[in-house]
Amino acid sequence: MARILIIDDDIEVCETMESLVSRLSHGCDLAQTLEKGIALVRKNEYDLIFLDVRLPDGNGLDLLPEIMALSNPPEVIILTGKGDPDGAELAIKGGVWDYLLKPSSVREISLSLGRALKYREEKADKSERDALDFSNVVGNSPGIKASFNLLSQAARSDSNVLITGKTGTGKELFASTIHGNSKRKNGNFVVVDCAGMTESLIESTLYGHRKGAFTGAQSDRIGLVKLADGGTLFLDEVGELPLSLQKAFLRVLQERTFRPVGDTREQVSNFRLVAATNRDLEDMVDKGEFRLDLLYRIKTMHIHLPSLIERTEDIRELAKFRVKRLCEEYGMELKVFGSNFHSTLESYTWPGNIRELFNILERAVISAGDEKTLYAMHLPRNLRIHVAKSQIERMTGAQVLPEATDADSSFSVREIGQGIFEDIFDQQLPNLRDFKGMAEKVYIGELIRQCGGDLGKILTVSKLSRSHFYSLLKKYGLSL
Numbered sequence: 001m002a003r004i005l006i007i008d009d010d011i012e013v014c015e016t017m018e019s020l021v022s023r024l025s026h027g028c029d030l031a032q033t034l035e036k037g038i039a040l041v042r043k044n045e046y047d048l049i050f051l052d053v054r055l056p057d058g059n060g061l062d063l064l065p066e067i068m069a070l071s072n073p074p075e076v077i078i079l080t081g082k083g084d085p086d087g088a089e090l091a092i093k094g095g096v097w098d099y100l101l102k103p104s105s106v107r108e109i110s111l112s113l114g115r116a117l118k119y120r121e122e123k124a125d126k127s128e129r130d131a132l133d134f135s136n137v138v139g140n141s142p143g144i145k146a147s148f149n150l151l152s153q154a155a156r157s158d159s160n161v162l163i164t165g166k167t168g169t170g171k172e173l174f175a176s177t178i179h180g181n182s183k184r185k186n187g188n189f190v191v192v193d194c195a196g197m198t199e200s201l202i203e204s205t206l207y208g209h210r211k212g213a214f215t216g217a218q219s220d221r222i223g224l225v226k227l228a229d230g231g232t233l234f235l236d237e238v239g240e241l242p243l244s245l246q247k248a249f250l251r252v253l254q255e256r257t258f259r260p261v262g263d264t265r266e267q268v269s270n271f272r273l274v275a276a277t278n279r280d281l282e283d284m285v286d287k288g289e290f291r292l293d294l295l296y297r298i299k300t301m302h303i304h305l306p307s308l309i310e311r312t313e314d315i316r317e318l319a320k321f322r323v324k325r326l327c328e329e330y331g332m333e334l335k336v337f338g339s340n341f342h343s344t345l346e347s348y349t350w351p352g353n354i355r356e357l358f359n360i361l362e363r364a365v366i367s368a369g370d371e372k373t374l375y376a377m378h379l380p381r382n383l384r385i386h387v388a389k390s391q392i393e394r395m396t397g398a399q400v401l402p403e404a405t406d407a408d409s410s411f412s413v414r415e416i417g418q419g420i421f422e423d424i425f426d427q428q429l430p431n432l433r434d435f436k437g438m439a440e441k442v443y444i445g446e447l448i449r450q451c452g453g454d455l456g457k458i459l460t461v462s463k464l465s466r467s468h469f470y471s472l473l474k475k476y477g478l479s480l
Contacts, residue, residue, distance in 0.1 A: 002047040002117050003027045007037035007063075008079065009055050013102070017050060017079075020106060024113070034058040041067060046074040048116055051096075053080040064094035065142035068149075075116040079104065095146065132181045136173060138321045139314035143306040147174070150303045154274075155181035160253070162238075162298050163276040165305030168355030171276035172236060174303060179232040184272055187231025190224050195240040202245060204261050207252075213262025225258055228271035238298065239279035239290065246291045253297050273298060308350040308357060315357070316342050322358050323374070326365045335368065338375035345379075347387045441476045453480045 006017045009032045021028040029044065031037035034055045041049070041063070049067065051060045060078070067073050078091050081102035088099045097116045100109065132155055137148065154161045155178050163171045172191070179189045197205055204213075208223030225233060235241070241249065252258045253273060257266045275298045284290035308315070319342065327334050350356055364378040376384060451457035459466060473479060 001026055002120075003029075003045065004048045004050070004113075005029045005031065005037070005040055005044075005046045005074075006050045007031045007034070007055070007060060008050065008052040009033065010052070010081075013052075013079075016106075017109075020109065021113075024110070032056075034060060034063060038063060038066065041070075045072065047120055048097075048113065049074050049076045050079050051076055053078060053091075054082050061090055061094065064091070064096070068095050069140070069142040069145050075120050077112055077116060079109070095149070134177065134181075137170070137177055138318050139311060140317065141306075141311040141313045143311050144314060147303055147305055150301065151177060154178045154301050154303065157301070158183070158272055159300040160273045160298050161275070161301045161303065162281075163274065163303045163305065164281075165276075165278065166307050166353055167278050168353030169305040169307060170354050171278075171305060172234065174305065175232070175234045175236075175274045175276060178274055179234075179272075182232070182272065184231050187229070188227055189232050189234065190228040190271075191234045191236060192224050193236050195237040199242045199244070202242065203248075206249070207258045208260040210260055210262035213260075217262065221260075223258070223260060225252065225269050225271065226267060229269040231271060233271040233273050235273065235275040235298075237277055237279075238275040239277040239281055239284060243289060243291070246294050250291065250294045250297060253294075308353045312346050315345050318354065318357060319345060319361060322361045323365060326362055330365070332365070332370075333372060335365065335372055335374050338373050340376040341374050341379075344376040344384065344387055347390060348383055349386070349390075437476075440472070441478075444472050444476060444478055448478065448480060455480065 004021050004026050006014055006021075006028065008014050008017070008030075011032070014030050014032065018028050018030060029040055029046075031040055032055075034057045037051075037055075037060075040046075051063065053060045060080075064076065067076060073095075075097040076091075076095070077097050078088075078099045079102060080100075091099055097119070098112045100112060132152060134148065134151070137151070139145070139148075151174060161175075161178060163174050165171055176189055179185060192206065194202075204217075204221065204223070206223050206225050208221050208226060209217050211217055211219050256270055257268050259266050281290050281295050281299075285292045285295055319337070323335055323337075326332075345357070345360075352359070360380060360383060363380055364374055367378045368374055371378075447458055447462055451461060455466075455469075458464075459469060462469065464472070
């Protein structure tokens, strides 16, 4: 018996669906609002959810990421009276089983329900039989979990796979994980860096060559395509593959045959293709820079990896994973994290994604040396400055001091604050009283500079009295 949840604000629909589910000997819960539906999803485990799109307190599709992030997410069937093409596309991308429009017949609903439950049962049986090793891929955010689900499917198939995502998101790691969990895991995992090969040598690199085929070919050479025979060929940055060679490679993909440079005989290679790119191949097709037929061939399955800034909730787990590996590699005692370490990492924008994060963590471990605890102080200075500036901008970005008579003399609190933070990052933090004094001194110095030493402007901008201003000059050893 399956457990089914129906989230729909139409009471009549709920009663009809409850009756149908009960006749099929399944358990059923009802929710007329998104809030109640979310509460039930968090509390109970369901095999199937019937989900309406337009609910009194929100859009049902907004619940999909939380559903799909569950350790064993239920199948979802959208049942709505106000469907739209964009909503259907969003739902299917979000992982729903089916998208039905009201009024749907009882037969149609029953068939979709039965197929979904059968699929779920078969999937559970297969999961028990085929435990996969995902020990090197880390994360629990909804976005990366959706990628993990596709990773599982790719590992169990032999189809061509295209992995997309910005530089540093882990495309090669996903590719090697697919290979390591596939039936080809005992074969070679051969990496081809399409961006790192010159057009004149790429054919020889891929297909090999015979002795004397060209100047410098002093012996026979086996190409990477042949090395991947029985294993996986990983084309990294496939978008950089020259257009002139794409047609020839398309034939290799279709036939799994190729001819080494300088040879008259064709050779065979039974490889599985996984490709990756940080470029928009569809846009390249529109511009005539990539062949549409090749895109179709390499994109049998598509896995998109989110940027790290889109999955900041995974940073702590990634940091723990990486630091543990680094400590083992360097023979160090396992380090723990100070209270400000993770918050600093989570406040950074990570343009280099996971690759940048892992590099930063290695630098922090080296900087800490024998110290057991990692603090924000162990992170690179430029990262801490970037985080501090961002925090100051959020806190004081709208606070601009009054303008003096000369418009160029106006300035923001943010600009001054950034300088203060840059000065103190590589030393032990002062106490609050001393820090206020530092800020005050920087302010007075900048005030004098921007006002050109004009006392009238200084008093107008700062709103200080003459006597107070002169006392500050004396206090900090400054002069006009």
